[in-house]
Each structure stands twice: as structure tokens, then as C-alpha cells.
Amino acid sequence: MSHFPVLTLGNAPDKSRATLTALKNAFGFVPNIAGAMAASPELVGGFIGVFQGVHAGTFTEPQIQTLLRTNAVTNACTWAVAFHTTPSLQAGLAPVDVQAIRDKLTQPPLEETFQPHAWTA
Secondary structure: OOOOOOOOOOOOOOOHHHHHHHHHHOOOOHHHHHHOOOOOOHHHHHHHHHHHHHHHOOOOOOHHHHHHHOOOOOHOOHHOOOOOHHHHOOOOOOHHHHHHHHOOOOOOOOOOOOHHHHHHO
16 A cells, blocks of 8 residues: 655645645645645645535535535545534534434434535525
């Protein structure tokens, strides 16, 4: 298995620093996945391009987080599942809904209901 060092603003190539700075401004820190991609300015630039594209559409932030979390669970990407917990909660998803996605539930528990704003267009 390959090992990719996690670069920082201090040791990333000059061409990657603007992208890492944008991610730091968006999240308050540079996600490790971006630091690992930073050795290739093209790769980390593509990563932020996808990030910006996802947020440039008409979906609400709760809808975006629901999709990102669902994709992470479906792809069994434990890092992304964990990472998207905080933005999901910050976007207003109910903790029971966040956990339901993690648990791959297709319906909410009987005693709970999904927040309507998370599922409306």
C-alpha cells in the first residue's frame, strides 16, 4: 500500500497553497485528504473544483450534506463518513437523521421523523 505524506501550507508545493488556503478558509483547517493530494497541484485543484461545483448548484446545504454522507456510507469511506458528520449537523440535519444515514436505514426509527427541510427541493 502506498503512503502519501499529508502536506501543510508550510511544505506543500507553491502551486497547491492557494487551494489549501481556500479549504482552510472553508473548513477552518486543511482536511488531511487535501494535504495528501497537495503533492500534485492538479489533483488537489480538481478536488476543490468538485467541492465548489457541489456547492454551486440549487441544492440546499442540508441536501448536499445528505448526499455527501450517503455517498460516503455507500462507498464505505469511513474517513468521509466521519468528516461529514459535523457539517451535516451544522447544516441543520437532526442527529437521528445523521445516524440513520450511517446505519443505512431507509426509513427513520418509528419514534422519530426526518426533518422536512432536509428532503424538500
